[in-house]
Amino acid sequence: MQISMRDSLILMAVIIVEIVVCVRLGLALVIPLLMTWLIMYIYAVITKRDWHAVEGYALDGVRAGFQSIMIVAAVGCLIGAWILSGTVPTLIYYGLRIVSPGIFLPATMILCSILSVCTGTSYGSAASAGLACMGIGLSMGFPAGVIAGAVICGALFGDKLSPFSDTTNLSSAMAGSTLFGHIRSMLWTTVPSWLISVVIFAVIGHRYSVANYDPTTIEEYLGGLSANFNLSVLTLIPVILVIVLLLFKVPAFPTIMLGAVGGGITAMIAQGSTFKDVMTAMLSGYSIESGILLVDKLLNRGGIASMYSIICIMIFAMGMGGMLDKMGILNNLLGLFVKKIKNVPGLVVSTMLVSYLSSAIGCTQSMSHVLTGKLMNPIFREKGVAPEVLSRTMEDCGTLGGAMMPWHTNAIYFCGALGVTFAEYIPYLYLSFLAPLFALLFAFTGFAVWYIDPATGERIEKSKAPVNK
Secondary structure: OOOOHHHHHHHHHHHHHHHHHHHHOOOOOHHHHHHHHHHHHHHHHHOOOOHHHHHHHHHHHHHHOHHHHHHHHHHHHHHHHHHHHOHHHHHHHHHHHHOOHHHHHHHHHHHHHHHHHHHOOHHHHHHHHHHHHHHHHHHHOOOHHHHHHHHHHHHHHHHHHOOOOHHHHHHHHHHOOOHHHHHHHHHHHHHHHHHHHHHHHHHHHHHHHHHHOOHHHHHHHHHHHHHHOOOOHHHHHHHHHHHHHHHOOOOHHHHHHHHHHHHHHHHHHHOOOOHHHHHHHHHHOOOOOOOOHHHHHHHOOOOHHHHHHHHHHHHHHHHHHHHHHHOOHHHHHHHOOOOOOOOHHHHHHHHHHHHHHHHHHHOOHHHHHHHHHHHHHHHHHHHOEOHHHHHHHHHHHHHHHHHHOOOOHHHHHHHHHHOOOHHHHHHHOHHHHHHHHHHHHHHHHOOOOOEEOOOOOOEEOHHHOHHHO
16 A cells, blocks of 8 residues: 655655644643544545555554553553662662762763663663662752753663664664674764763763752651661662563563562562552552652652553554555655765765654654665665664664654653653753764764675775775
8 A cells, every 4th residue: 555755745744743733732742643543544535545454554563562562561560669669769768878969970871871781671771770860869959851861871872782682683683784793883983972971961960969969858868768668688679680680681571570570579578568559559659648848759650550641652653653654655755865875974864864764753763773774775785885884873863863752662661761751851862962973973084984895795995885986
């Protein structure tokens, strides 16, 4: 059921205008994204297409991304159970005792980076270490957005570089490069971006620590935590369990759910909670009235119920992406970028545009990598540019770019897991801003760009590549 370029442009224009208008009016993304399904239905009726087939494309899109939906629901359970068990309060309590405000932000980014590299998941590191860092930073007087920015930058660093990451493996496979060749290539754009980001967070952290740190508030907060929870090493068992499961490459959903169950068992042992208390926290979140505003603000959260809006947004966004993909709208639009590529800068810029557009429409990292790889791989080979350059660019934009789009599943997840809005954290997403700039720098200078023989795939000198002749 392929459609024409004209229809593709009209449909995308209508969808974009509808979403932008609703967002500008201050509306949540749920209804605008659901309305895109109605727009597609009206188009099917006008053009006399089979709506049931179009609806099937939407369901295929939801089915392809259903794992992410289950992970979001599991994270809701985990947050509620970990607060009830005292796991999150314990992490916050000892974090406040150990970490000084002056180094908090860079330490947060480094911690989340290490965890995500070891586990290969940005979701897991954000939901565990990131959640604790949010509580520590807020109690120190840091704005929620800047803390979330440090968490997300660290989490995405590992998601991009870890050999255990699904995006790292998928992008290298779709580009036709080897896994470790892909990782070595990414070091050129990712490591400088990461180092600059750490320095920026260090500067910001010093400024806030001088201006906003109030020891009296910290002591009051510590007292509130110790008065309402039994804080001990026992409450850290759920964290250890999750890290061990991730290191053994247990999939994200069962890992997070087992972590939630571990939190529930810990709550019954360490906090004297009942089975009903645990189930209630997993469903509706944790509830406390300690009389200390910051304690109540940080800990009254979690549960599947807190994720309902996020889950709806993900379902509607993935359904829209499925329809646009299967009807050929996406390929029509992407084809506009690749018709007149003559040199390496043109290849890289086109790859970036295709990656961002497919990510924006598909709303998942995997769809971005699959579509970009399928479209650009033959062109890179024809031009004699190594696949590691393609896979690196795909990750610089497709993996890091999702958090820059408020309707993307990555952005939605981070907002829900960390309890922030998109507008709060987007100014601090330095890693996502810097890596594409390095990709452009190398493309235009020719530095860290490698070439292959189109026929054999073997490495050749720059002067022998078709794109440079």
